[in-house]
């Protein structure tokens with residue numbers, strides 16, 4: 052264990068509660084726990100300084116302590132202002148051996164309800180390693196790409212020798228990033244360049260962050276190799292789908308407790324997340340309508356038995372709206388003006404630009420009232436009100452506790468194996484974006500079978516030869532889609 056002299060969490064006295072939930076979660080995370088056993092002696096992450104930017108939940112606590120058990124030192128921030136579970140953050144700061152009076156855990160900078168300015172400060176703290184020669188990490192574990200973005204922007208402006216002035220076009224959030232980088236540029240002019248020079252790579256958790264990485268690769272601006280963890284089969288086909296199938300309605304229920312059965316629910320986007328969301332709403336008896344731009348996903352939705360329509364056609368009659376696209380401007384203020392009284396509006400995609408919250412706030416005479424944290428009514432001048440969840444940020448983490456442990460065990464076992472790959476085999480990964488090799492993907496699935504009582508059939512050698520695979524796998528070609 053490292054001795055944490057620096058951290059910032061909401062309330063250290065929550066650590067004992069956090070520790071109890073971490074202990075329960077460990078049992079539900081067989082993938083991570085078996086990596087702890089497998090690598091106890093080898094310590095493949097010894098020497099790794101990992102900066103993590105990922106929702107600071109109970110499940111993430113088990114990931115952090117797995118990385119430490121494999122030899123890494125870790126600093127952490129959450130990747131969303133509402134997603135931290137304060138008891139999990141406290142338990143991580145205190146550590147299994149420490150007490151609230153004598154915290155001995157991992158430096159963590161995260162609390163539920165950060166301001167955007169605090170959020171970027173936390174990200175900077177997680178990236179700042181006081182005792183490292185470069186002042187920074189040598190590995191990043193990212194979710195949505197904000198830690199990676201800060202390093203890349205920092206290097207870009209240091210090269211240019213100046214941080215551009217903030218303009219009216221810039222979002223409030225980008226304004227904070229620019230202000231932060233202006234401060235570092237004047238205090239430590241080579242901070243980000245120096246720090247980036249020693250980063251062996253980043254492992255990225257989610258669709259949206261992966262999208263940013265491929266963009267940087269194409270532009271030629273990517274500074275270090277990256278593993279796209281999202282597109283491991285055991286990640287996106289499980290976490291995005293079955294995770295959201297669980298946590299979407301958990302968020303809606305905790306926020307509103309409205310009966311979902313019989314209601315009309317619109318799910319915008321029928322990718323992995325949309326498929327899970329649609330299934331969970333249908334499971335509760337809602338009549339689900341899908342919107343899509345991709346003919347393949349639209350056809351899938353239709354064949355799965357959903358009505359596929361445009362938002363325009365159904366916006367006045369539906370009761371619940373969920374955006375899952377990872378795209379911007381999906382539900383605009385003009386759409387919300389047409390919705391029914393007490394329609395529920397929420398987003399489960401990574402960023403808060405799917406729902407036009409800024410446009411909603413600008414409607415003359417509109418009144419926003421807090422019902423409870425992360426649940427607001429927006430009342431129009433004519434008396435009609437909408438219920439908006441988590442201010443348009445991902446509602447499963449803002450209104451509930453995100454995905455449950457078992458599914459996150461898959462994602463985080465992928466993350467841990469990806470960290471080991473990039474940290475221990477830098478020569479095999481020149482700058483670029485990679486997915487986990489398939490044998491590791493299959494390994495992650497295999498580690499989760501026993502807990503569910505799954506008995507796998509063993510391929511006979513002549514069968515293996517007939518379909519052209521090895522008895523021990525991999526069983527599918529890389530282009531297979533599952």
Ligand code: NAI
Pocket residue numbers: 257258259260287290291294295319320321322323324325342343344345348375376377378381399400401402445446447448454
């Ligand atoms: P995906 O790419 O599989 O699905 C997105 C779908 O939205 C695509 O099928 C696309 O065609 C569709 N789409 C794009 N623009 C649209 C528009 N204007 N109208 C209707 N549909 C549109 O991506 P995935 O994996 O489903 O992820 C979606 C988002 O959710 C990403 O931002 C991702 O980072 C995030 N995510 C959130 C999680 C959570 O726990 N809240 C978990 C996993 C992913």
